[in-house]
Amino acid sequence: MARTPIWQSIKRSLTADIAEGRFATGDRLPTEAQLAGRFGVNRHTVRRALAVMAEDGLVHSRRGSGVFVAAAPADYPIGRRVRFHQNIASGGRIPTKKVLSLAVQAAGAEEAAALEIAAGAEVLVYDGLSLADGQPVAVFQSMFPSDRLPGLAGALEATASVTEALAACGVADFTRVSTRITAKEATATQALHLQIAEGAPILRTVGINAGPDGRPVEFGRTWFAGDRVTLTVGED
Structure with missing residues (x-):
């Protein structure tokens, strides 16, 4: 049976956090290091999940400031x-x-x-x-x-x-x-x-x-x- 890629699981978890109001529009998400610790993965895996969320319009990054919630579902x-x-x-x-x-x-x-x-x-x-x-x-x-x-x-x-x-x-x-x-x-x-x-x-x-x-x-x-x-x- 095919396994769900870890980055997809992280993306779904963070999207659910946004949908359920844990992060509101404009909030900064935890750092890559903090998310890597939460999910037990390396920062590269977290970075991929955040990149796809940005492509979907859910988050956006600010150089030197972090990743922010763009819009809740x-x-x-x-x-x-x-x-x-x-x-x-x-x-x-x-x-x-x-x-x-x-x-x-x-x-x-x-x-x-x-x-x-x-x-x-x-x-x-x-x-x-x-x-x-x-x-x-x-x-x-x-x-x-x-x-x-x-x-x-x-x-x-x-x-x-x-x-x-x-x-x-x-x-x-x-x-x-x-x-x-x-x-x-x-x-x-x-x-x-x-x-x-x-x-x-x-x-x-x-x-x-x-x-x-x-x-x-x-x-x-x-x-x-x-x-x-x-x-x-x-x-x-």
């Missing part, structure tokens, strides 16, 4: 109303979205069943990138039934926000019908967008949102950088 509630901008802003960070592509295609079996449309019916596919304070936190793909939401493509091009675009198309509110969460490893393209290493841990959510009439309006898949968000499940 953001809490991301998954409840009846899942709103990216609201979730990120509530943690004091600035949310933005970037449209990667908008295209119309035929619905496959899974999305057709989720959206309660016929297989092969047209769906608008929105591929995008979600950012917090300019740092990528998730890539996503959302599908919408084209015939129910005329004008949605233009609204998404104008705002990038699903909530605002749906409102512009007459869907003033929508709620989450179901969510599935699965641990995955980042593909090469996901890693490129999220600025993480290929194979790094990510969390995939698959969800269905419905309008006030109960009819599905969105089927979405989102891949979160595992070190940048903490998904919390509950009612809202």
Whole structure:
């Protein structure tokens, strides 16, 4: 059985320390020598763990001063109303979205069943990138039934926000019908967008949102950088 590299174990431990509030944003981490003593390794192993954390945007170093916490993973509630901008802003960070592509295609079996449309019916596919304070936190793909939401493509091009675009198309509110969460490893393209290493841990959510009439309006898949968000499940 393959063993987890020690530097990865150190990275996970330090990331958990940040996520659980033992180190706040702006705090200086213990020195390399102190961390080496804590984990029973040499400083080179600690240095590698810190370097990868810096690549992930969790810490940054200051020459002669040490390594500091850049940002704690953001809490991301998954409840009846899942709103990216609201979730990120509530943690004091600035949310933005970037449209990667908008295209119309035929619905496959899974999305057709989720959206309660016929297989092969047209769906608008929105591929995008979600950012917090300019740092990528998730890539996503959302599908919408084209015939129910005329004008949605233009609204998404104008705002990038699903909530605002749906409102512009007459869907003033929508709620989450179901969510599935699965641990995955980042593909090469996901890693490129999220600025993480290929194979790094990510969390995939698959969800269905419905309008006030109960009819599905969105089927979405989102891949979160595992070190940048903490998904919390509950009612809202």
